[in-house]
Amino acid sequence: MIKTNVVRFINNSAKIVATLGIMLALAVTLLGSSASASASASASASSSTDLATFSKNDAKITVFISNAGTGDRICAADVILMDKSGTTITKGQTDSNGTFTARVSAGTIQIGASADGFTSATTLVTVKAGDSLGFKLDLQPSK
Numbered sequence: 001m002i003k004t005n006v007v008r009f010i011n012n013s014a015k016i017v018a019t020l021g022i023m024l025a026l027a028v029t030l031l032g033s034s035a036s037a038s039a040s041a042s043a044s045a046s047s048s049t050d051l052a053t054f055s056k057n058d059a060k061i062t063v064f065i066s067n068a069g070t071g072d073r074i075c076a077a078d079v080i081l082m083d084k085s086g087t088t089i090t091k092g093q094t095d096s097n098g099t100f101t102a103r104v105s106a107g108t109i110q111i112g113a114s115a116d117g118f119t120s121a122t123t124l125v126t127v128k129a130g131d132s133l134g135f136k137l138d139l140q141p142s143k
Contacts, residue, residue, distance in 0.1 A: 059127035062101040065094050065113050068138035073098025077115035077139070084108050106131070113137050136138060 065077040079100040080091040089109070096101045106129040114120035119138035125135060 012095060057106060057129045058103050059129060059131035059133065060101065060103055061109070061125070061127060061131070061133050062099060063094075063111060063113070064136045065098045065100070065115065066136060066138050067118070068140045074118070074139060075116045077113050077118075080112045082110040083113070084110070086110070089090055111135065111137060113139060115139055117142055 035125065061081075063079055065079065066072065067074055073094070075094055075096045075098055077094045077098065077100075077106045078091070079094060081089040081102060081104060083089055084107070089104055090102050092100055092102075104127060106127055108124055108126050110122060110124050112122040119142055121137055121139055123135075123137060125133075127133060
C-alpha cells in the first residue's frame with residue numbers, strides 16, 4: 001500500500017514539474033524575452049509538446065493564432081505541425097490566449113491552423129537548433 005502511494009506521488013510530481021516547465025516557457029515567451037519573428041503573410045510556427053525534455057538540437061516555437069479582421073486571439077483553434085514531407089510532428093489546440101507552444105527538431109516546419117468560422121491557413125518556417133521563436137498566424141473570417 002505504501003509503495004503504491006509513493007509511486008503515485010512520484011508520477012504526480014513529475015507531471016506537476018513538466019506542467020510548471022511549460023508554464024514558465026510560455027510566460028517567458030509572452031513577456032517577450034525570447035526572440036520573436038514573423039513569417040511571410042503574417043504566418044506562424046509551433047512544435048512538439050514535451051518542452052521539459054528540450055535538447056540542444058531542438059527549437060521551441062510558439063504560435064499565436066489571431067482573427068485577421070479584428071486582431072483578437074482565437075482560443076481552441078486546431079494547430080498542426082508537419083515536416084517537409086507532410087508527416088505530422090505534433091498537433092493540438094490553442095489555449096485560452098490563442099497560443100500553442102511546442103518543441104521541434106531544427107529544420108523546415110509547415111504550420112497549419114483552422115478554427116470554426118475561419119478559413120484555414122498554412123505557412124512554412126525554418127528553425128535552427130536552440131531557437132525559441134514566436135510566430136503569428138492570422139485566420140480570415142469565413143464569408
